[in-house]
Amino acid sequence: MQLYGALLLLPAAVLLTMFAYLPTVTTLISSLYLPGFRGAPAEFVGLENYRLLFDDPTFWKVARNNLLYALGTIPTSIALALAMALFVNARLPGRGLVRMAYFTPTILPMIAAANIWMFFYAPQIGLFNKLLGALGFSGVNWLGDPAVALYSVMAMSVWKEAGFFMIFYLAALQAMPPELKEASDLEGTSRWSFFWRVTFPLLMPTTLFVLINALINAVRVVDHLFILTKGGPNNATNLLLYYVYENAFAFFDRTMAATITVVILLTLAIIATLKFTLLDRRTHYQ
């Protein structure tokens, strides 16, 4: 019987091991070695790679960019998603259409979305600068100005993510029994008060789930950088994973790429643990 169970588990276990655990372990190992030249065996250097990484000002710049990116996109996209879900959950004419419109950015592949935003951001012919020009303002070099470029990338990410998170909120809202609202209406509870005392606490499990997803996405999603900025100008929009890519496939420094990957993994693991332990205690699951 136990063998039977183990056999059922086998396919998933094999796939997970081959494509998740094994690479993680080899990444961890290779971050501890320096590659040998011309076929010489790799040399164990302990934490030397990590010291090198932490001395690299570009790494810190990229890490700061990523932190800013996370802090900027996660709360904004979650708040926007919740607001949109509340809006399209209400009785309003043509809400099916509005829901679809909100969800469309999610269906679009990131590459396609980035191409659209390329057009919005283009310095001369772009939509935003045309609009600004029509209002009499001088244009902004959205992706070319190091002071602005990261925010431009963030704006696009929020636009792309919010619709996806909205679906989770919408599902959670529709699972809420309408009697709760009626019971609170009978007590003369204001909408605002009902939201903070009932809706928001009941949406906490969804918020937690979305939060974790948003965090992972903030580190994981780099497709738009390939189209929009390639991490430039002067690393102003470079994010951790894109930096890993650059190290691995542009500079062919596999060791450094592995080292950064381990740092990312550790950071994510710590944050996720903190979130689930601290927030879970205050979250009501039904």
Add this chain to the structure above:
Amino acid sequence: MLDAAPLIRFSQVSKRWSSATAVRSLDVSIAPGQFVVLLGPSGCGKSTTLRMLAGLEAVSGGEIHIQGHNVTHQPPGARGLSMVFQSYALFPHLSVADNIVFGLRSRKVPKAERRERLAKVAEMVDLTAYLDRKPAKLSGGQRQRVALARAVISEHPICLMDEPLSNLDARLRSDMRRDIKALQARLGMTVIYVTHDQVEAMSMGDRVILMQHGEIVQDATPGELYNQPATTFAASFIGSPAMNLLPLAEGLEAAIIEGVPETPVAPLAAATGQLGVRPEDITLRGSGEPGIPATVISDEYLGADTIIHLAVGHHTVKARLAGRQTMAPDTACKVAWQPQAAHLFGSDGKRRDDLAPYNLMPDMPGDVDARVVPRLPNVGSFSI
């Protein structure tokens, strides 16, 4: 019936959906302290009526007044009423205590007073030991009491209840019936109680409003509803098993039950209508005695009593006999009833009090003043 000024008044209230009419021009006045039951099958408009009173459903026509104020277009919170929902509508993330004082917090009642009222109400509904629990950790009956406590603590004079007991098991239901009734009497609340359960209506209501197709069929005390049903619908809805309704036909000089030409049961003018008689009002007698000839089809033993199914003319009649009775199928016998136990209904289904049913038991005069249910003595000793 109303001595005080009405607390709640519906005048010509209607509710129309795009395709159907749920409630049509309803006129009801409710006095303070009454326990009013809105009774009817599903889809009769009783819940819609309650929700219009609560302000949860917009009114399509007419006006609703509470304590003399027109509240037709007021939001629910401004109407001064509380409500117990069928699903209880408890907030799952809040403790029992927070659920109960939810409304007091909305109305910014000071904390000290909140605590005081909570303690009093929790004591009243016997929830003091459970105040820190979440609703998910409570039994159905306890959840029901939380919902009740939430309605009581508001101290609103009017409490609406929308099938509050239908999610409870049978035994708990009968306990809760008595508890709710006692609470209502003790606090002097005006309760509007929606149910499709005739037992709840009969046992709890001071006044029962029976509805069908969005209209009031009968608005009366439980006793009147049972003893003088206004229509064939009222007759068949109240009582278990339901009242026997026998279509009448024209005999030579009087109305007869179809297929039984030899026994006149009512004046000729009743011939197009129906004759109703409750199973518990039917007396079975030997075939030699006066009455309507009948043949036993089957018997159904229910514990406290037995239902005998009989063929009378072209129809089946149920008779309810006390205790355990066994009767062989195809036994010939006579059925009879006191004239005041028979109800005549016109062809439109409405009660006809202008016609008197004939006396089928001239040999056994019933008590005319106090209505007596002529049950057989509980010995099963009658012989056929």
